[in-house]
Amino acid sequence: MTPDSNTLNTETLVPWLDRTLPELGDGPLVAEILTGGATNIVMRIDRGGTPVVLRRPPLAPRPDSFKVLGREARVLGALNGTPVRKPELIACCEDQAVLGVPFYIMEYVPGWLAMDPKKFPAAFDPPEIRRQLAFELVGGIAELAKVDYRAVGLEGFGKPDGFLARQVDRWLYQHASYADSEGYGYRPLPGKDAVVDWLRANTPETPHIGIIHGDYGYPNALFAPEAPARLAAIIDWELSTIGDPLLDLGWLMYAVPSERSAVRPPELYQDPSYPLREELVEHYAAITGRPVVNLTYYMVLAQFKLAMLLERHYARGLNGRLDREMGEQMGALVLDLLRAASEMTREFDGASERQMA
Structure with a gap:
């Protein structure tokens, strides 16, 4: 256009x-x-x-x-x-x-977005080639996690001290701000309060400080046009900051099926040929050289954060600043994110109780 x-x-x-x-x-x-x-x-x-x-x-x-x-x-x-x-x-x-x-x-980086398996280029029809897209996606964010933010001049770009401890209040404030910026009157969000309480009670220590993309996934990753799968460029850096890079991994992993979890993830950009969560986490750890700990926390936080962000799109659909149908779609996704996050917290707590029994 x-x-x-x-x-x-x-x-x-x-x-x-x-x-x-x-x-x-x-x-x-x-x-x-x-x-x-x-x-x-x-x-x-x-x-x-x-x-x-x-x-x-x-x-x-x-x-x-x-x-x-x-x-x-x-x-x-x-x-x-x-x-x-x-x-x-x-x-x-x-x-x-x-x-x-x-x-x-x-x-300008030529590429395509692997969001809808029905629209993949023909070269990516074989399942073994599509499978590599997920490994490339995780590899891209692992490379970012290895960058020394001080060495590249990003000292002061974010506030890494107490980063995780501030997250719940940060995104609650974001949600509350829509009353003024969007004329939003709020609506019931089932699971929100329980997720907030769980996150506050389970905040871990940050194992590593680095650069966070903040909105990483298939919608913001360009792949090279030709096979084999190769990540060409990470785009849309508007939520980037300095903090705990494992939040980027949690942002990716909450929507990936797991052989160890019964939680049905939100249906986002998945394909039956893609690897399971456990394989991708192992790939991330191998590239960064650091263990992945407390992944459930980061996945729950990622879903809560995204839900609070997308509620703005729901509000903008109501006030006419965004297409109404798109706003409704975003609003439905908010509810699904909070549903999955709530189920993750209950599954985690149940597993912890069984281990203590």
């Missing part, structure tokens, strides 16, 4: 590109919206040289949209030159005279 003048003002952008990035070429600017909606608008732009990607806030920005975009640009720039597979940051513009909002330019 071609952006309109409200989304991309070429009369002001082209002179900025001429001054800042002449290596992109000097031809007419051709732009195509890759994704766009409630969070950010992402466009591929081409002037006859190397195509790049422009990322800007949505047309109806959230109160924190500009700040979040700046944090994305900072973490992408810090990770330039590291083994982490992500688009290279090329330039960042905070001058709102150019587009009316801040924006940044990053490398």
Whole structure:
């Protein structure tokens, strides 16, 4: 889809590109919206040289949209030159005279999103090839967990001290903020209070401090077009911070079936050919060189965090800032996340009681 003048003002952008990035070429600017909606608008732009990607806030920005975009640009720039597979940051513009909002330019990475097995490229039809997608996904976040955040200039990017102890209140505050930002009147969320109590009672010590992506999974992982499976780039860094990288692993693993758990995970981006949770956790541990402990806590926290975030989309569906059907879908997923998280806590407590008996 071609952006309109409200989304991309070429009369002001082209002179900025001429001054800042002449290596992109000097031809007419051709732009195509890759994704766009409630969070950010992402466009591929081409002037006859190397195509790049422009990322800007949505047309109806959230109160924190500009700040979040700046944090994305900072973490992408810090990770330039590291083994982490992500688009290279090329330039960042905070001058709102150019587009009316801040924006940044990053490398264009060809790839596809492995969210719907029915829409995979033909080369990924064989189950043994699809199976490798999951290992590649976990490998990408394991590589990120190994990066020394101080060495890449991200000191002060987050508040790692007491990171896990703050999480419940952080996401409860996020949920409460929708009353002002979205006119949200709240609704019953079964399981929410029990999950909150369990998380407070089972918060572990953080074994390792590192960079967290914060929203890692198949929707934010580009795979190379050709087989065998290869993670090409991790995208959408708006929730990144410094804290406990095992939260990223929990974010991935809660939706993966386990041979040791009877909890039915939310039905997200799974395929019968994918590995079980135990295999993927072992793969993560082998790459990082660190044991994975307290995984249930991180999976429960991940589902609680995501539920609190997605409730905003439900609220925006009600107030007309997001498509109503999409809002309803997000609202249903919130309930499913809290259902699975509650079941995980009960299963964990039951196993602990049996071990003590």
